[in-house]
């Protein structure tokens with residue numbers, strides 16, 4: 543037998559325990575052989591496996607008088623186990639079979655508040671700016687991973703019909719469309735469905751559908767999974783993986799050690815897209831999504847020129863994350879995405895957009911020296927990374943390989959998803975607590 547020391551109480555390890563996860567669909571028992579090795583994150587992963595549709599960020603247990611106690615960290619997990627082992631010992635001493643440890647997952651709401659800059663200028667899309675060809679030829683050629691047989695399977699299995707989708711709450715509204723959380727009844731899967739009204743000909747609809755085909759082939763842990771797209775009347779619906787942490791624009795200032803891991807994922811995602819000769823063209827915090835598993839994925843990249851142009855015809859606008867050369871209507875390439883990485887991460891680090899607001903004219907991004915992160919608050923590597931990404935001359939910004947090899951990225955490229963996971967869970971918990979307070 544093992545002796546466990548939890549919260550300074552020595553406890554006899556009971557050679558495994560049974561944890562009963564109480565879900566709306568019923569109880570799920572799971573046995574834990576070595577409770578001493580159990581950590582909060584492992585348990586959360588186990589809960590999510592039995593409740594894939596819910597956003598679980600914490601769970602509760604009941605104390606001896608039936609009060610619910612929340613567990614959100616390893617420390618609180620230890621306290622729960624300590625309490626449970628004591629109860630178990632008492633039950634044993636009284637000749638009783640110990641009850642399983644009952645836990646009640648706390649499923650949260652998806653974040654909905656957003657800070658939108660709402661910046662618009664009258665720049666129409668410039669056909670000369672369609673610069674897929676500007677992507678460097680030196681890049682690795684198309685590295686599509688899936689075989690055609692597999693692709694066929696995906697196309698058949700992946701087909702989603704409008705009538706099989708149950709729309710739930712609205713997740714947000716952007717420049718072109720509205721995003722809903724939805725449930726695909728047949729696939730038993732939660733989706734994010736972006737619905738964009740488009741008054742275009744059937745010919746253009748077909749062109750968009752064929753341009754979107756490349757999304758089926760995108761296969762990267764740093765890119766949102768695409769399931770299907772379809773037109774119903776004059777609306778296109780694009781079904782993708784749902785990310786329960788939402789987009790980064792809703793988070794306040796993000797600590798550097800978390801931001802570093804997020805940057806690694808973003809740079810990996812962009813490098814993957816660039817290797818497929820796809821420019822993202824809309825890198826910004828609202829297009830970086832996170833989940834409670836600590837994954838970070840890019841969405842809304844411009845694979846369909848026709849779709850981008852059709853949206854732009856209805857919603858004339860552009861955003862403040864665009865590189866100076868794009869604002870000036872010049873040719874642009876990968877380096878424009880790199881600028882957008884720089885300005886996005888600067889905003890996420892500071893908790894505010896780095897140019898003065900309201901931004902009357904994007905012209906100041908073209909004319910003025912780019913802002914620099916305060917060296918007193920951030921590491922030298924981070925400051926250097928942002929400064930390099932935000933060089934006014936596109937060619938002076940890091941190219942894909944240099945970006946991956948930057949010391950800031952190398953430092954945080956440790957595969958530690960737990961840092962982001964814990965941070966997302968904590969932020970969602972805080973948001974929930976604030977919402978609850980607001981309701982009282």
Ligand code: ATP
Nearest residue numbers: 713714715716717718721734783784785788789828
């Ligand atoms: P813009 O249209 O100017 O690019 P945007 O990115 O904020 O702005 P949308 O792309 O329409 O607008 O997205 C609206 C919001 O929906 C996002 O900010 C995000 O919070 C949420 N959202 C989008 N896709 C997903 C997803 N896959 N999972 C969870 N939330 C999502």
Ligand code: MG
Nearest residue numbers: 716828829842
């Ligand atoms: Mg978006």
